[in-house]
Amino acid sequence: MTSVTRRSLLLGTAGALLAAGPAAAAATGAPSGAAVPGPAAPGRGGKPANIIVLTPRKDVGDVLGFRDLLESMGMQAKIDVREVQQASAVAGMLPDIRAAKPDLVLTVFTPLTLAAVGRYDEADPSKFLTDIPVVFTSVTDPVASRIVRSLEQPGRAVTGTRHIAPVSVQLKTMLAYRRWKKIAAVYNPAEENMVVAVRDLKEEAARQGVEFIDGAIPRDGAGRPNPAAIPDIIREVAQAGAELVYIGPDTLVASNNSQAVADAALANNIATFCSTELPIRRSGLLMGLVSPAINVGRFAGLKAYDILTGARPAAAIPVETLNRFSLLLRINTAKRLDLYPPMRLLNIAEIVKDA
Amino acid sequence: MELSFIKRLNWLLTGLVSVLMLVSLVVQTSHFNTLFRPQAEPELARKAEVVGSYIVAQIDRAVSLGFEVEKLTGVDEILADALAVNPDVNYIALMVGDRITAFAGAADARLGDVLAARDADGAVAGRYIDAGLTVGSGGVPAVLHVGVPAGSVESALNDMVFDLGSVLIVAILLNIEILLLVVGTSVTAPLQRVGDVLHEGAEGRLNMRTGLRGRDEVGHLGRAIDAALDGLRRMDETAPRLHGDTAEAPVAGDRITSMQRISELRFAIFIFALAEELTRTFLSVYIKDLFEPVPGLSKELVIGAPIALFMLLWAVAQPVAGNMSERRGRRAVFLVGAGLSALGLLGSGLATDLVQLIVARCLTAVGYASVFIAAQGFVIDATGPRRRAGAIALYAGGILTAGVCGPAIGGVVADQIGFRMTFVVSAALALAAAFMAWRVLPRHAGGGKVLTRGLRLRDVGVCLTNPRFVALTVFSAVPAKFGLTALLFFLLPLALDDSGVSQSWIGRVLLLYWLMMIVVSPLVAHLSDRSGRRTPFLAIGGVIAAGAAYVLSVSATLPLTITGVALLGLAHALVNSPQMALLAESCVRERSTLGETTVIGMFRLIERLGSVVAPFLAGLFLAHYGYHGAMKGIGIVLAACVAVQLLLLAVSGGRPSADLSQADLPQADLPQKDPA
Known part of the structure; x- marks a missing residue:
């Protein structure tokens, strides 16, 4: 219980208190307002910048934060938000996107980003956007997903922001709540970023002496992961002794089926931890250590601003994560599980209440 | 005087x-x-x-x-x-x-x-x-x-009472220091001069003058006597001169000014020793604060390193600096030493990591060794054999007094302005001492003085074949220094600081040790000389020292700590003078072949090894057994040394025939107190 550093958690609160506007950008440690727009730079004085956004839903915090940052920096921009439900649909949209001659494309989450820019080592100009700067937001692990060669030097006109706290910090937060002996990860093995995230968590758990149970979702007859199996998996891991279920930045599990996870966990009386914000806010998960999506979107907006003003080329802008996280706690779940949070955590947590 | x-x-x-x-x-x-x-x-x-x-x-x-x-x-x-x-x-x-x-x-x-x-x-x-x-x-x-x-109101009150109590002791001792300086230079020495002149006059040698020019009463008296002598001389112009002539006057005059210089030097040495003593209560805590891990070495061992290195360099630099001061003059070596110390103290206060601190401490150590050996050399140069013991005692008293005043003042100062600023104050004190010495000490070396031959390895061999020397040095003097450094300089400040005792209190506790030394040491010297017995004092002192370590190990509460420190002071007061006397009595042969200085120099050098080993051994114990275990371990080492010492003395036969006429010689030695 004492292994968690108070500092890292306190930083979490600070992150939750991030003010809106440029101050938020400044708090990320990224250079802000350093750019001096060149005469040809779009968005200032002359014609507004032309930006296309590819996102699974229009209302995600990332897009709101992105728009908000550009506005607060005084940039004129025409932001064309396009909802793309399936990543496979991106390829068909490319000719249209090219024809619109955007100054910059923003992609939200790993699948859409990968579909838009491809892997750095096999970027076929006919299948992917290679001639337009792309900024991504809320991508779990762009190196493991081979979107960029390295975080410091993307190496091509693709850069952006990550939204997940380092796995060691996540595990520390879980263990600060209770000294769990066994935890399980429920995830979609078909999502590459999840395979990476779960592998990292497993290694970290071993270092901390926590037993780890793999709760990969089985595939159905067609070879596709079957979300209907989630309640069964959670019952199984609970029977195997897991005290907490971890869900990561997983589209299938976290984005689309978080309520099923929350319900099953409650039914089996085990705790839940999630590394992204929305699932905790939308469903009855117990807790999570998250970067608020709106701040991640603002940070992406700042990178876009630098590119659009010509301050720095996209290839030279590092991929970064916010270094402050919020601890979210859902009080009613804690009460229903009869798992009271330790006072130290409670003091720094942002409380999520049932609507 | x-x-x-x-x-x-x-x-x-x-x-x-x-x-x-x-x-x-x-x-x-x-x-x-x-x-x-x-x-x-x-x-x-x-x-x-x-x-x-x-x-x-x-x-x-x-x-x-x-x-x-x-x-x-x-x-x-x-x-x-x-x-x-x-x-x-x-x-x-x-x-x-x-x-x-x-x-x-x-x-x-x-x-x-x-x-x-x-x-x-x-x-x-x-x-x-x-x-x-x-x-x-x-x-x-x-x-x-x-x-x-x-009870916090009461304890605050008690604290104040104790603070005033230690201030009282410090004030009394400072009083003595200043009196010795003022009265010694402006009253006693001139009066002695007047007495000498009148004595010469009484024997018919009228060409000597007091030469006193002060505007006070003493100066007035001196001028009156000079005038009277002038008058007498004019009346007696034709009288035939007796065998005495002018050559004698400056000699007597020199002697008097040198006694005056010694009392002024005592004050300079007091101020200089005070500089180091100020840092006594918190040095080990300060080192701990600067600690950074060294791979493969435990934390406690690393903390001990600066103190051990200080002791080692001190021991090694002393003979070298002594030799140097004979060639280049006492003043030069004193000034360079004081300058190095001031630099080292300043560096200690500014150090940002352990390495810088160690370098600074090494500078200080070399400076200290130089200053003390040069000052002692000057006292020996300036005095005849008859007055030497008294002069050394006078000069060494300043160091002991600093031992009492330093921790008490330093603790209060450190509580008020912090560790680093206290170092700066210390550096200023060292510079002040240098300034005083610059005015007091003669510019040139004695000149023509036969150089003392340095220590040679073969000499050590000669001495170490004498079991009584070994018993005395290795199993009595070394454990005494070992116990002092390990307990008082290293473990106790750390342990007390750890249990939340204020620096002022640590200062008061350490003060007690030196107070015991000052009060009991002369009594023991007297008793031991009168009875002619040495070994019982060494044995009892050794056992009490081991007991003190045990008392300290029982718990870190103040009453027990105070008892333990007082016992340690008593123990070392018991062994201090008898050690030197027994050295003279046991090493008659060595003294005649190697010379007095060499034997004592060797004794001091070996003795200091105890101080060098102490921080390491104490750190090792501390790492394994904690504070209480470490202190107990040191008690066991001390007790074992007493046993071996007694065994060796018993085996080597009864009391050797001592040349008692020389029994006072060892007093003409380094100050009994190691200011490090």
Whole structure:
């Protein structure tokens, strides 16, 4: 219980208190307002910048934060938000996107980003956007997903922001709540970023002496992961002794089926931890250590601003994560599980209440 | 030098100062009780409420979120957090219903599930003022109890009394220092000069003059006598001169000015030793603060390194600097040494890591060795054999006095301005001492003096074949230095600081050791010389030293610590003078073949090895067994040394025939106290 550093958690609160506007950008440690727009730079004085956004839903915090940052920096921009439900649909949209001659494309989450820019080592100009700067937001692990060669030097006109706290910090937060002996990860093995995230968590758990149970979702007859199996998996891991279920930045599990996870966990009386914000806010998960999506979107907006003003080329802008996280706690779940949070955590947590 | 005049004056002033201090103490105390206490106690209770309300707010928030107060988890942790930042709060307890659900702090405030019983004044366990704050609203009644020490007003008062007490001792000793300086240079020495001149005149040699030009009464007297002598001389112009002539006058004059110089040098040495002693109470704590891990070495061992290196360089530099001061002059070596020390002390205060500190400490060590050996060399140069012992005692007294005053003053200073600034003050003191020495010491070396031959390895062999020398040096002197460094300089400040004892208190505790040395040492020297017995003193002293280590190891409470330190002081006072006497008596042959200085030099060099080993061994013990175990371990080492020493002395036969006429010679040695 004492292994968690108070500092890292306190930083979490600070992150939750991030003010809106440029101050938020400044708090990320990224250079802000350093750019001096060149005469040809779009968005200032002359014609507004032309930006296309590819996102699974229009209302995600990332897009709101992105728009908000550009506005607060005084940039004129025409932001064309396009909802793309399936990543496979991106390829068909490319000719249209090219024809619109955007100054910059923003992609939200790993699948859409990968579909838009491809892997750095096999970027076929006919299948992917290679001639337009792309900024991504809320991508779990762009190196493991081979979107960029390295975080410091993307190496091509693709850069952006990550939204997940380092796995060691996540595990520390879980263990600060209770000294769990066994935890399980429920995830979609078909999502590459999840395979990476779960592998990292497993290694970290071993270092901390926590037993780890793999709760990969089985595939159905067609070879596709079957979300209907989630309640069964959670019952199984609970029977195997897991005290907490971890869900990561997983589209299938976290984005689309978080309520099923929350319900099953409650039914089996085990705790839940999630590394992204929305699932905790939308469903009855117990807790999570998250970067608020709106701040991640603002940070992406700042990178876009630098590119659009010509301050720095996209290839030279590092991929970064916010270094402050919020601890979210859902009080009613804690009460229903009869798992009271330790006072130290409670003091720094942002409380999520049932609507 | 005849000191009776000074003594009388000193007693008078000391008495007066003591009475004034005691009166002010009584006045302060009564003021404290009538004025301060009625204001202080409600203030303490309010402080408890402020600390408590901060925690109540946290618990109230949890309760308002719908958590039940008796089921909250991790309350112990936030109570402990609050205690950690409020060291003057003794305990915090959350009581739900009538039982404690969370508790942090003093264990004696708690009795199972409830608070300890209250006494007639309402104090919990008779020691704590308890403030109760209601938690939550409705539901199960919950109260947060915050305890502050009921006796804190008394302890603050006691603290003040002790502070004034140590100031009293320091003031008396400072008094003596300044009296010795002022009276010694402006009264006693001129009067001796006058006496010498009149004595010469009485024997018919009228060409000597007092040469006193001061504008005070003594100067007036001197001029009057000179005028009288001039008159006599004119009347006696034709009288035939006796065998005496002018050549004798400057000789007598030199002698007098050199005695004057020694009392001035004593003051310079006092100031110089004070510079190092100021840092005594916190040096090991300061080192610990700068600690950074060294792979493969335990923390305790690394902390010991700067002290050990200091001792080692001190031991090694001393003979070299001594040799140098014979060639280049005492003043040059003294000034360079004092400059190095000032630089080292300043560097210690500015050091940002352990390596820088070690370098600075090494500079200081070399500087110290140079200053003390040069000063001692000057005293030996300036005195004839007859007055040498007295002169050395006079000069060494300054170092001992600094040992008493330094920690006491240093502790208070460090509490007020911090460790680093205290180092800066020390550096300034070292420079001040250099300035004094620059004025006092003669510019040139004695000249034509036969150089003392340095220590040779073969000499060590000669001495080490004498079992009595080995018993005395390796198993009595080395353990004494070992015990002093390990316990007093290394472990005790660390242990006391760890248990939250203030620097002022550590200073007072260390002061006790030197006080015992000052008071008991002369008595022991007297007793030992009168009875002619040495070994019993060494044995009893050794056993008491081991006992002192044991007493210190029992617990870190102040009464036991004070007892232990006083015992250690007593033990070392017992062995100190008899050691030197026994050295002279046991090494008659070695002294005649190697020379007095060489034997004593070797004794001092080997003795210092104890100081070098001490921090390492103490650090090793500390790493493995903690403070108490380490002190016990040192006690065992000390006890074992006594046993071996007695065995060796017994095996090597009875008391050797001592050349008692030389028994006073060893006094003409380094000061008995190692200022490091």
